[in-house]
Amino acid sequence: MTRSSDTLERLFDAAIELIGEHGYAGTTVDEIVARAGVAKGTVYYHFRSKADLVSALLEDGLRRLAASFREETEGAQTPQEALRALVHAELAYIQRYQAFSKLVMSEMWRVDRDWQASVGMLRAGYVSVFAGVIAEGVTAGAFRAGIDAQTSASAVFGMIATAALDWLVFAPEKKLEDVEPVIRALVFGALGAGPA
Amino acid sequence: MTRSSDTLERLFDAAIELIGEHGYAGTTVDEIVARAGVAKGTVYYHFRSKADLVSALLEDGLRRLAASFREETEGAQTPQEALRALVHAELAYIQRYQAFSKLVMSEMWRVDRDWQASVGMLRAGYVSVFAGVIAEGVTAGAFRAGIDAQTSASAVFGMIATAALDWLVFAPEKKLEDVEPVIRALVFGALGAGPA
């Protein structure tokens, strides 16, 4: 038990990092096990295939993400506060799990993978939280009227993700504190949420 | 000459479509030549390697994109008009070259590819046009003051790309005319450009 959970964790960490960096097809099982410090057969003892490992890993990431979302938005009193918390949660998550985030972005619009369902759930989870907050804000008169919650939600999610990865890849010297206000202003403006 | 350019075009089309769908590493030379209807050796007669083919293809896409941008923004009189034209150009381009766009998005934050330079140029081209329009708009007092043009540009570009691909992949029944106003409103709001 102890050995097992250790092993799985090491495999997940190694796989996330490498696949986030070089993509699924660009990462070999040899590289994963080398970084995890286990033998090759161990992967196939725990998973049916390389693709199966990635599926499990995506579901694990999903669970972590949901947890982080719940924690950060719990105490919000107004739609603005909730939106602000969401922006922060997404940025913090991408910063913390940068490799995983790259992996998700590069597999997001793929239609031919075994884990398509997993990514679909991941996306639905993300987006529906945003959509809920937006719908609530529109109803409450806090955001601009006439906004389509679904389309806006995926657009805002994408804006934050793109901006965050651009930041981390092309301007890693900047700090979260510098980047967050800029992005928050864009998001609040986009949704007509007033000055951030 | 005629035969050759035919061959190249067929190879490009096949490669763009397949790589857009399955990624670079997930697409084989065999698949490309099968779809293009040419023999395998033909690729290596025209290109030094598979990576070389992709580089050429990216540069071709870049040229097409620049042309489309120039055409669409040429007659703009105000920053708002220019911004509106850019939103339209990006959406139309992604709709027309969906596969190529997926390819770009999934290779965008990769740091280990031979054509990294090409993608970098592509991105710089895209973003700098946006940045220029935004900077001009801020200077002219048309957009919100205090906006960081570089960060905003990449964020806005990402928002449009994400929304567009979500649309094409997950809700392909919608039409450009329905989607464009929603996205335009978000962009204008984000930049404080007044009602779209």
Added chain:
Amino acid sequence: MTRSSDTLERLFDAAIELIGEHGYAGTTVDEIVARAGVAKGTVYYHFRSKADLVSALLEDGLRRLAASFREETEGAQTPQEALRALVHAELAYIQRYQAFSKLVMSEMWRVDRDWQASVGMLRAGYVSVFAGVIAEGVTAGAFRAGIDAQTSASAVFGMIATAALDWLVFAPEKKLEDVEPVIRALVFGALGAGPA
């Protein structure tokens, strides 16, 4: 003791069935333990190796076969009666231990296995009984003169085995009572043993 012999029996049954069906190399230890309902390590607690398990299993089969032969031929008064009993014994054995019989036939002329000696003994046991009865029958004038007992014995054994497996695999709806007379007539004719 009780537990152990249970375990061994379960392992034997599982191994015979699977190896009879898919061959030695085509059967994995994982499959054997899964069917036997024991853990993988158990095989290596009881046997030195997979080949060792198969050797033990062959010797077990050999013992069973010898017992069945003894039982069935014990009361024979004439060479004809003995031959008739042998034909029945072989058919009944193959019907009862079909999987084991397939295993024997498919490993019979192999020259590169660890248990070659076991199979050799098995074959020698089988064949020498037949050869003894044939020699006796020739001496007694009951069978055709001038028959080479050794060659005839292996030929007759093979005829019965082939006919039996063809029956069980390709025409399993037939019953032993229908098949036995046909085969017995062929054997008696082959050896000039008069009308069966």
Added chain:
Amino acid sequence: MTRSSDTLERLFDAAIELIGEHGYAGTTVDEIVARAGVAKGTVYYHFRSKADLVSALLEDGLRRLAASFREETEGAQTPQEALRALVHAELAYIQRYQAFSKLVMSEMWRVDRDWQASVGMLRAGYVSVFAGVIAEGVTAGAFRAGIDAQTSASAVFGMIATAALDWLVFAPEKKLEDVEPVIRALVFGALGAGPA
């Protein structure tokens, strides 16, 4: 074309010999290509898989066998002559293609292989020729009345094959001329075809 047919022939010869000796699962692709003197990838250029190679090889053997049968039985005037020719043809074939024959015998009653259909055809071809000759002989009054042609055919085929392989594996010093009369006498006796 020239290269290709050479390559395929070399692969076939190597595969037949090795698989006949060590079985399908006991033979590696590495061994096959080493003996054939080609590169590993060549197998997978010509065949989808190792199993596919074996299927092709079995069909090739089938064709050769049918040809040899036709040649040898063509001029027979009586059922006895035809039977005599068949016995000779089978013995000669097994002697010439010993490895292939072992392969067939060890895969004959397997029910889980991709090439099951091919082996089925092979068997049907063999057996139906025997059955035809036997039926004809019974009708003509040349063989014992009341014989079931189908069962007898497979039994006789099996007897010859078993005797032949026993001879080649366990008493290779004997010559075809010594073995053939013994086996022929058994076959003629079995079918009541009079003195061979």
Added chain:
DNA sequence: AATGAATGAGACTTCATTCAT
């Protein structure tokens, strides 16, 4: 007496690339 997570050599297979035509 029995377990099952872990191993690693070696199996099958893929695929970018070469080259004689």
Added chain:
DNA sequence: TATGAATGAAGTCTCATTCAT
């Protein structure tokens, strides 16, 4: 200009075996 048979390094996966419990 184009072909396609052939290559071999490198990939994914299998499986008999070990060992701490």
